[in-house]
Structures are given as C-alpha cells and as structure tokens.
Amino acid sequence: MSNHVLIVGASRGIGLGLAKEFKERGWEVTGTERSKSDELHALEGVSVQTLDVTDPSTFDVEGEFDAVIVNAGITGAKHQSSEQATAEEVAEVMMTNAFGPVHLGKKLLPQIKDGGSLSFMSSLMGSIEDSSGGYELYRTSKTAQNMLAKGIAEQDAAGRDLAVLSLHPGWVQTDMGGPNAHITVAESARGLADVVEKAQPGYAYVDYTGKALPF
Numbered sequence: 001m002s003n004h005v006l007i008v009g010a011s012r013g014i015g016l017g018l019a020k021e022f023k024e025r026g027w028e029v030t031g032t033e034r035s036k037s038d039e040l041h042a043l044e045g046v047s048v049q050t051l052d053v054t055d056p057s058t059f060d061v062e063g064e065f066d067a068v069i070v071n072a073g074i075t076g077a078k079h080q081s082s083e084q085a086t087a088e089e090v091a092e093v094m095m096t097n098a099f100g101p102v103h104l105g106k107k108l109l110p111q112i113k114d115g116g117s118l119s120f121m122s123s124l125m126g127s128i129e130d131s132s133g134g135y136e137l138y139r140t141s142k143t144a145q146n147m148l149a150k151g152i153a154e155q156d157a158a159g160r161d162l163a164v165l166s167l168h169p170g171w172v173q174t175d176m177g178g179p180n181a182h183i184t185v186a187e188s189a190r191g192l193a194d195v196v197e198k199a200q201p202g203y204a205y206v207d208y209t210g211k212a213l214p215f
C-alpha cells in the first residue's frame with residue numbers, strides 16, 4: 001500500500017504544489033480546501049475535504065496518514081505594524097498561522113502512523129535570530145507556531161516514533177510570495193517532499209533543502 005499524505009491548505013500555492021509533487025511520487029494524497037479550488041479538484045485520484053484551520057468544527061478528517069503537512073497560512077493585515085495592529089488583526093493572524101494549525105495538528109496525532117511525520121509550514125521570518133525587521137504580525141505568528149510545534153514533539157508526541165517539523169519553503173512565487181520570489185512552487189515542493197520523506201523522529205526547524213535553521 002502506498003504512503004498517505006494529508007496536505008492542509010492545498011487549494012493553491014505551495015499546498016497545491018505539494019499535492020502534485022506527492023501524487024507524482026506515488027503517494028495517496030488527501031488535500032484540504034477552505035474555499036473551492038478547481039485546480040485541486042482537477043488532480044486525478046486526490047481526495048478533497050473542506051477545512052478551515054480557524055474553525056475546529058471542520059477538523060474531522062477521515063483516514064490514517066504517514067505524513068500530515070499543515071500548510072495553510074496568511075500574511076495578515078497589510079500594514080503588518082505592531083503599532084497599528086488591532087486585537088482582531090492579531091487574533092486573525094495568530095489563529096490562522098499558529099494556534100489553529102497546532103490545535104489541528106494535536107487532534108490529528110492519533111491518525112499519524114508510527115514512523116510518520118507532522119509538519120507545519122513555518123517561515124525563516126519566524127526565526128528570532130533572523131529578526132531582520134518588518135512583517136511584524138506575520139513573523140511573530142510563525143515564531144509562536146515554532147514554539148508550539150516544538151512543544152508537540154517534546155510533550156504530546158513524546159515517546160512516539162514521530163517526526164515533527166517546522167518547514168521554511170524558501171521564498172516562493174505564489175500569491176503570498178509574489179512574482180519576484182526566488183524559487184518556483186515546483187522547486188519548493190520538490191525540496192519539501194524530500195525533507196518530509198527523509199524526516200527522522202524528534203523535532204527539526206529546517207528549510208526546503210533540509211538545512212537546519214536557527215531559532
């Protein structure tokens with residue numbers, strides 16, 4: 001039987017690229033969409049479910065998985081400024097990029113097979129060592145996600161043969177990354193799939209080439 005991957009947030013961008021890449025590698029693929037994605041539905045053999053990472057009532061996903069990748073994410077309010085941010089804007093970006101994905105990841109742990117992996121799409125912008133400025137709403141949400149993901153590895157998944165990964169996909173040409181980004185979706189997805197396939201038990205914060213990133 002082939003390996004089974006669940007990709008959360010597979011409607012477009014990197015998530016859609018990952019669905020295509022894992023399908024090409026012979027994996028069984030389940031992809032989730034928040035809003036309807038014709039491109040995802042067009043991928044033959046891929047199962048599609050509706051899921052919103054900010055709404056736990058949508059978290060019931062059928063199946064057992066070798067790999068779960070929680071890819072969904074947003075940039076957050078356009079101004080990105082800690083001085084301008086409203087409580088609603090902070091809540092939106094934190095729920096979408098950190099607390100929602102981690103809540104979902106914890107719920108899915110029993111559905112991940114031993115030897116499998118749980119990955120969260122993070123960003124180098126979440127690295128405190130790389131505090132290069134700007135994108136204050138976005139980067140703090142990814143820092144929070146990293147903290148919570150490491151906690152899953154050390155507490156919730158402790159004693160299990162499971163890899164927990166915080167992934168940086170590179171700067172990727174998507175709606176979020178923009179047209180000037182360094183790499184294509186296909187390049188990023190290829191690298192990320194390699195990283196997921198080679199994942200070792202425990203926690204790692206790595207980019208799409210497998211390079212370890214500083215916290």
Ligand SMILES: NC(=O)c1ccc[n+]([C@@H]2O[C@H](COP(=O)([O-])OP(=O)(O)OC[C@H]3O[C@@H](n4cnc5c(N)ncnc54)[C@H](OP(=O)(O)O)[C@@H]3O)[C@@H](O)[C@H]2O)c1
Binds near residue numbers: 009054073122168170
């Ligand atoms: N592109 C980059 O250069 C870059 C760099 C570092 C990290 N990342 C991270 O990589 C991930 C994917 O980014 P991308 O560039 O592919 O972005 P994108 O093209 O904007 O796609 C974002 C994806 O997340 C989904 N999503 C957003 N909010 C959601 C929610 N509440 N529930 C479920 N799905 C939701 C979107 O679904 P809808 O179609 O319904 O909106 C879409 O599938 C994100 O976590 C992002 O932070 C990207």
